[in-house]
Amino acid sequence: MNTIDLQTELVTLTTDGAIATLTLNRPDARNALSLEMIAAMEVGLEKIESGLDGVAVVILAGAGKSFCAGMDLKAVQDDPILMGDMLRRLAAVSRRIRRLDYPTIARVQGAAIGGGCGLMVVCDFSFAHPEAKLGYPEVDLGICPAVVAPFLVKRIGAGKARAMLLAGGTMGGEAGFDAGLATHLVAMDELESATIAFAERLAKGGPEAIRATKRWLNELDGSLDDEQLSKGAEISAELIQTEDAQARLRTLFKR
């Protein structure tokens, strides 16, 4: 296994044969997405985009008990402008993951909430286990989930996405699998081996053929539509900067 130096410990990038693994590595904070963490993901993505020798598949993973607990808004609670910027940068990172020339697999243990669930569904495949906690509770917190809406719609369809985002809340792994958030559901103790076995199977495909298929799928489902994807982030960013939303967040952080 090779470790590629990203000059940060918040995200790690390793390769093992045909499989590259990009790991969110802030386990104490359940891999919540801070500005620094998003910046570290950008560095990792740059390495992957510039090509990794022999790699054919990318796994997106989280270290520790959870995949990703969502945006770390608390860390920037005094700076609404920065909150907006984080949402825009998360949207840009999501877009880059979507457009990687390799098939991507999210390996989800524990929580994938809000922005974390967004990262899960932006991947081509996502593996979860029955005890996982998935979903988009943004509206419960008074946050608009527009930033994650486009890729959710592409994954599960507009009707299901409408009901899920407007109703908020979270769900278990099985319900998430039924709803289409996860493409694969396996037992927790088989999560890692099942993900790797699936990745190895994908790696057997011709890389040029896979790249062509993925590019065409992205074109078909609007994943190359910068305007629409940016608009979602703008709506969320604008709304989070309002005094009403900030007041709600302050109350939330005090709990």
Place this chain on the structure above:
Amino acid sequence: MTNKAMVQFDTPIMTVVLNDPDRRNALSHQVFDDFEQCLDEVETAIDSESCHVLRIRGEGPAFCAGFDLEAMAHGALPSFLERLGAICRRLRHLEAVVVAEVHGPALAGGCALVSACDIVHAGPDAAFGYPVHRLGISPAVSLATLVPGTSPGAARALTLSGAFLDADAAVRIGLAAAAHPDRAALEDAVTTLCDRLAAMDAATLRATKRFQNELDGTADGDVFVASLAASLAIASSDEFRTRIERVIAKKRAKETDRD
């Protein structure tokens, strides 16, 4: 107002009840009149920021059995289609989250209404479908919201086949968000959901719904106009007239037999 549809107010939740149980809440001139008036009241309440959740349910055994047959036999079809299309569009553009509580059949125009709602919960007796081609009517008016709400494939199969879906099947294609084992569970779940939505921030929900509409192409009025036009194009056809007369004659014969 004849109270064939009623509105109940529990700020910020409004409930519209289709209230013609003996006729399975079929959409008649009166039901449309009252339904439209209810929506006027809902819109006024939204404008004054005293409503951001709308619950819709039906009184009696059915949610809504579609258009009233007798009225259609007397030339009402074009106006019914226009009014249905307009209501679907209003529900979709309403700046409130629209929750449908479907306890019984929601067929044809009733299924169209359901497809225009944001979150649909279904009970054990729910049935969804468009058994209307046999009457010479095209359900195209419903496609503006049915296609994005389910999938192009599912909408194609559902409208062309005329088949009925139960609650579980409706959940599978995305027409409903949840299926419940009995009427009480349905009512409880919808009440809990509406209470949760009521506690949420209205502006956040509004922004989320608006962007959903943009993403699935229903923000634009064009798709509603085009869908309606496709149904209207054959609303005065000989095929329709012959078939509706035949259905009415059969119904009369049955009633005479009973007498």
